[in-house]
Amino acid sequence: MASPRVLITTDDFNLADEVAALRAGDKRVGAVCTFTGTVRDRNDGLNVSSMELEHYPGMTEKAIEAMIDEAMARFDIxxxxxxxxxxxxxxxxxxxxxxxxxAHRGESFKACEFLMDYLKTQAPFWKKEQTPEGARWVDARVADDAALAKWGITASNA
Known part of the structure; x- marks a missing residue:
């Protein structure tokens, strides 16, 4: 059975396992593009000691599934x-x-970038950072909205 397209989890993931599951048995695949985001120790000039992410179960998965559907429609993936x-x-x-x-790298690169641009602005996650000045909620950046706009999509949080 194929892996689901979306997984929201508290557990860490293994990049090699995820890629192997995605391409398992598909002889058409000539390109795999991945992006892995990690927690930084600084943001907006402040040290960050931790980050807490919250989501709305069910709604988050549905929103990301819709993003993947859009990528499948836009790109030859x-x-x-x-x-x-x-x-x-x-x-x-x-x-x-x-x-x-x-089949080819160009479509994978574009679709991967599209999905990340979409995730940064449209996915229903709430992010709180712990800094020396206390906890703070983090909003999408203007640059993230601009990245999404290059795909012809206006951010709903703008």
Whole structure:
């Protein structure tokens, strides 16, 4: 049985296992593009000791599934997988994985970038960072909205 396209989890993930599951048995695959996001120890000039991600179960998965459907419609890709962690994370922890398969690299690169741009602005996650000045909620950046706009999509949070 194929892996689901979306996984929201508190557990860490293994990049090699995720890619192997995505491309398993598909002889058409000539390219796999992945993006792995990790927790940084600084943001907006402040040290970050931890980050906590929250989501709305069910709604989050549905929104990301719709993003993958959009990527499948826009690009000549065979499959996509998004793994996103929630809960308390530390600097260096993996947060997100986007993996895309296609016949050729160009479509995989574009679809992977599209999905990340979409995730950064449209996925229903709430992120709180712990800094020396206390906890703070983190909003999408103007640059993230601009990245999404290059795909012809206006951010709903703008």
């Amino acid at each position: 065979f499959g996509a997988r998004v793994v996103h962690r929630v809960g308390l994370l530390q600097p260096l922890d993996q947060v997100v994985l986007v993996a895309v398969t296609s």
